[in-house]
Amino acid sequence: MENDKRKTQRREFLCTTGKALAGIGVITGGGKLLADSGKENVADMAAKAASLPTSEYDWTQHRWAYGIDATKCIGCLRCVEACKAENDVIGDANHFRTWIERYVYLEGEDHALVDSHADPQNIAASGSGSEYRFDNRYKDEKVSKAFFIPKMCNHCARPACVQVCPVGATFRAEDGTVLIDHDYCIGCRYCVQACPYGARFFIEEEGVSDKCTWCYHRITKGLMPACVDVCPTGTRVFGDLNDASSPVSEFIKNNPVQVLRPESGNAPMCFYVGLDKDVS
Amino acid sequence: MLNNLPKHIVRLLLILGFSLLLALAAKTYLTDPSFYKYGHFRADAIPELAAGEPVYKGSSFCLECHKERQADWSTGTHIAVQCEVCHGVYQGCPENSKAMLPVDTITLCSTCHQAMPARPARQPQVVLAEHPFPDEVKPPCQTCHNPHSPTVVELLAESDTRAKVEPPAYLLTVIAKCLKCHGDKGQGRRKNPPIAGFESAVFIEKMNQFKSGAIGSKTMQRYAKTLTDEDIAELARYYEGFPATLPDPPPE
Numbered sequence: 001m002e003n004d005k006r007k008t009q010r011r012e013f014l015c016t017t018g019k020a021l022a023g024i025g026v027i028t029g030g031g032k033l034l035a036d037s038g039k040e041n042v043a044d045m046a047a048k049a050a051s052l053p054t055s056e057y058d059w060t061q062h063r064w065a066y067g068i069d070a071t072k073c074i075g076c077l078r079c080v081e082a083c084k085a086e087n088d089v090i091g092d093a094n095h096f097r098t099w100i101e102r103y104v105y106l107e108g109e110d111h112a113l114v115d116s117h118a119d120p121q122n123i124a125a126s127g128s129g130s131e132y133r134f135d136n137r138y139k140d141e142k143v144s145k146a147f148f149i150p151k152m153c154n155h156c157a158r159p160a161c162v163q164v165c166p167v168g169a170t171f172r173a174e175d176g177t178v179l180i181d182h183d184y185c186i187g188c189r190y191c192v193q194a195c196p197y198g199a200r201f202f203i204e205e206e207g208v209s210d211k212c213t214w215c216y217h218r219i220t221k222g223l224m225p226a227c228v229d230v231c232p233t234g235t236r237v238f239g240d241l242n243d244a245s246s247p248v249s250e251f252i253k254n255n256p257v258q259v260l261r262p263e264s265g266n267a268p269m270c271f272y273v274g275l276d277k278d279v280s
Numbered sequence: 281m282l283n284n285l286p287k288h289i290v291r292l293l294l295i296l297g298f299s300l301l302l303a304l305a306a307k308t309y310l311t312d313p314s315f316y317k318y319g320h321f322r323a324d325a326i327p328e329l330a331a332g333e334p335v336y337k338g339s340s341f342c343l344e345c346h347k348e349r350q351a352d353w354s355t356g357t358h359i360a361v362q363c364e365v366c367h368g369v370y371q372g373c374p375e376n377s378k379a380m381l382p383v384d385t386i387t388l389c390s391t392c393h394q395a396m397p398a399r400p401a402r403q404p405q406v407v408l409a410e411h412p413f414p415d416e417v418k419p420p421c422q423t424c425h426n427p428h429s430p431t432v433v434e435l436l437a438e439s440d441t442r443a444k445v446e447p448p449a450y451l452l453t454v455i456a457k458c459l460k461c462h463g464d465k466g467q468g469r470r471k472n473p474p475i476a477g478f479e480s481a482v483f484i485e486k487m488n489q490f491k492s493g494a495i496g497s498k499t500m501q502r503y504a505k506t507l508t509d510e511d512i513a514e515l516a517r518y519y520e521g522f523p524a525t526l527p528d529p530p531p532e
Contacts, residue, residue: 016284027297034304053318053326074403076392078365085369086335102398138397139407146398171321181325184312217332226336232361232392233403 057220059175064214066155067237067251070274073148075100077117077132079227079236084130086215086226091130093118095201097212098152098227102134103278107142112278149279150235152227153178153199153212154260154268161191161200170209176241176269177216182208196264214238337370339363345373349428356429357404366427385421447518451511455518457503466522476523480516487512 052058083089083097096118103112115122117132125135138146155178162170162178169185172178185208192200192209200211215225219238223229228236239246244253248271251257257271261280285293317323342363343350353359364370366388367380382388386408395405412424421427447455463469466476475483489495490504507515 012284020285020289023293027293027300031300031304053323054330055327057330059326071400074392074399075396078391082336082365082369104398133391134396134398136394136396139395141397143397147400148398168315168320168322171319171325173326174318179325179329181322181329183325184322213329215334216329218334220330221334223334223338226334229336229338230362230365232358232365234360 054220059173061242062175063241064155064176064219064269065239065241065248065252066152066214066270067248067257068150068270068272069235069237069251069255070147070149070272072233072235073100073150074233075102075134075148076232077134078230078232079150080117080132081130082226082230083212086218087213089210090203090205093120093123093129093132095203095210097199097201097210098150100134101149101151101279102146103149103276104138104141104146105144106138107144109144112145112276114278145276147274147276149272149275151197151199151260152270153195153214154197154266154270155212155214157267157269158265160194160196160264160266164190164194166190177214177219178211179213179216180208180210182206182210185209196261196266197268335369336362336364341370342367352426352429356426358428358430385427386418389421389425389427448514451514451518454507454511454515458515458519466519475519478516478519480513480520483516483519484512487516 052060077100079098080096080100084091087097089095089097099116099118101114101116103114105112115134117134121137122133122135123129126133155172155176157172157176159170159172159178162172165171166188167184167186169181170178170191171181187202187207187209189202189209192202195211200209202208203210215223215227218225224238225236228238237247237251239248239251241249241252243249251273252271255273257273258275259268259271260275261268312322312324314323315321318326339362346363349363366382371379373380390408392403393405395407399405408418412419458475459466461469461472462475463472466474468474468476478486486495487504487507490497490500491507493501504512
């Protein structure tokens with residue numbers, strides 16, 4: 001009697017589970033079909049990419065890269081001010097698309113003292129939140145080694161910020177530039193958190209994230225980014241890796257170059273000469 | 281089948297199915313039409329980002345009108361410095377040209393040229409407190425330096441505050457001989473050191489050392505022996521009043 005009852009219970013359980021699984025299978029299969037129909041659009045990409053997004057600029061012909069020779073940087077901060085003027089960045093010290101760090105080794109010290117142009121002491125020395133100068137706080141100290149390191153968005157080939165964006169507001173264009181669509185950004189700041197270089201920042205007034213765009217509006221017209229143009233010492237170089245005679249191709253060919261934080265796996269496209277052990 | 285399933289399971293499945301439909305509808309109708317064209321982003325953003333008007337005009341734009349600057353700017357070391365770096369972003373010339381003239385040149389020039397430990401040695405730098413002379417009122421930089429070609433140091437005699445001493449007439453031929461080797465402004469030439477601005481006490485001591493042979497220079501000994509103590513004192517007073525200049529660069 002009990003065996004029969006159990007047999008019935010087992011059969012009913014198996015039937016119910018089987019039907020439930022079949023139901024889930026139908027729903028999943030249907031969902032996949034619909035998703036696949038979306039995939040067909042992406043498969044059309046080849047045909048659609050033949051139509052370029054910009055009429056006078058062909059993004060498939062360029063592979064942009066940036067070079068920085070930190071041994072030449074004099075820390076004049078013209079690049080920081082030029083970027084702000086060119087890209088209409090908010091004029092206070094904590095919003096910047098590019099910045100300069102100063103590393104100072106005092107005699108007998110193993111580790112560098114680091115400050116940047118946004119350091120409050122430097123802002124106090126310059127007298128204004130929108131005009132930038134490094135102060136001369138080490139002029140009476142015994143300094144054994146000191147140098148400047150310019151930094152900015154590295155426009156990585158495998159960007160972490162693009163991977164984490166939940167809405168697709170930041171993306172890598174086919175010419176290698178990593179750009180931000182301010183209309184689509186929801187202001188979650190996940191990208192600001194994800195960037196290993198601290199290159200991204202948040203604009204509170206607009207509720208969107210922002211960063212260096214390599215002056216996309218200039219490079220698509222054959223100009224250089226503003227920071228490259230104004231640098232008086234030739235620290236910054238920019239160009240097309242597809243063109244062997246471009247400044248950046250020559251820079252990479254003629255110098256042993258490094259990148260910041262290669263272990264992050266982001267494959268940055270800003271190449272440095274003159275990185276010190278304490279620079280990260 | 282549905283009547284075999286418990287009601288709460290049925291309801292859960294219905295909610296699941298409905299949410300799925302809602303999500304699919306939102307994805308189809310609420311996404312921008314240009315999304316997915318080139319990837320997981322809105323394709324129309326690219327022309328928007330590329331469309332901005334450049335703000336910095338570049339030096340070639342300025343030189344279209346300001347041809348008078350071409351000669352000295354393009355041959356000096358400041359060829360590396362674009363016009364807008366010192367003059368500010370183009371704001372419309374000639375309407376806003378006054379705004380583009382630097383006013384406080386000491387602050388402007390020291391932005392790049394103030395001596396700082398982190399600056400590479402190849403960058404020309406001065407310690408502001410000691411340039412051009414220690415403990416003196418600082419004239420604006422363009423008093424001595426042509427900002428468009430700053431390697432040429434031109435001291436305007438009028439702006440120099442040191443008193444000019446008139447040399448005694450009988451020493452003029454001697455002075456001409458000194459300046460022949462030490463530069464027409466006493467600035468020094470080739471291996472001959474500058475004599476302009478020398479403290480008179482030091483000058484007198486040096487000349488006496490040449491005279492006695494304590495410093496072994498046959499040429500200077502010859503000249504010094506022709507001078508009396510009074511001559512040397514007069515010359516010392518005269519050369520002390522010379523404005524100090526940079527020595528001539530060594531021959532190529």
